[in-house]
Amino acid sequence: MGFKLWVQLFLLLAFIAPHLASARNLQGSRKGDNRKGIHGVKAYLQRYGYYVTQNETNSQTNAFDEALEESIKSYQKFFKLNVSGALDKETLDQMAKPRCGVSDNFTTAGGKLGGSYYAFFPGRRIWAPEKRHLTYGFIHDYPSKYVPQVMRAFATWEANTHFTFSQAVGGQTADIVLSFERRDHGDGHPFDGLGGALAHCFGPIDGRVHFDAQEIWDWGIRILQNDLESVALHEIGHALGLGHTDVQDAVMWPTMNFGSRKTRLHDDDINGIHALYGN
Incomplete structure (x- = not known):
């Protein structure tokens, strides 16, 4: 493998590591929780047409609100996952995929x-x-x-x-x-x-x-x-x-x-x- 490919591999692994740590932190989150990183899930779901809120401030907090639960259910339904409204491993793995x-x-x-x-x-x-x-x-x-x-x-x-x-x-x-x-x-x-x-x-x-x-x-x-x-x-x-x-x-x-x-x-x-x- 050439030097350039080693650099690209290093950069990819450097990108993946913190995202995996974040996913582990969020796994099992559900309505009523407040965990660091939940605002990133809201931003992801908002970008792709799932998270809709009347209050933009809500999208920037780490509060797992009802709007987030409903958006996760819509996301899980679209991707044929277990429709729980919670951030289980299967849902987080799907969100981590290139798209x-x-x-x-x-x-x-x-x-x-x-x-x-x-x-x-x-x-x-x-x-x-x-x-x-x-x-x-x-x-x-x-x-x-x-x-x-x-x-x-x-x-x-x-x-x-x-x-x-x-x-x-x-x-x-x-x-x-x-x-x-x-x-x-x-x-x-x-x-x-x-x-x-x-x-x-x-x-x-x-x-x-x-x-x-x-x-x-x-x-x-x-x-x-x-x-x-x-x-x-x-x-x-x-x-x-x-x-x-x-x-x-x-x-x-x-x-x-x-x-x-x-x-x-x-x-x-x-x-x-x-x-x-x-x-």
């Missing part, structure tokens, strides 16, 4: 969060009927070594939809624009560094797709890497108008495991895109 930075609070086909099928962006935003050829481009010194993964992801969507895709000559003018970004990058949705949110997208017809430049992408020790093609396939689904499904094997499932790959669309993904644009 898409887009909220899970989408309009589903059944109009209910946690439906057992595909979901759509709010307002069911889609590309216009005459817009079935989309261009994509790379900006902000996008690394050339990660272009083939994105091209394969577009080819997979093309093979399963009425869309065709081609790379634009000028990246800024493309329908879908992809870039690597760090921390606060000016779109109101800052990345959180190593671990956490891997990427996000702004849906039709905005078309921006951002990958977190501080993540570990496609490198030597596969068990600790994130597969860029899989994440790109997911984010392109958002760019076409799909939300997060609760079907775990689908590409549009919100979380990823280190070292895992999803490079083929699931029936749920295909049914979702056909529901938006026709078979």
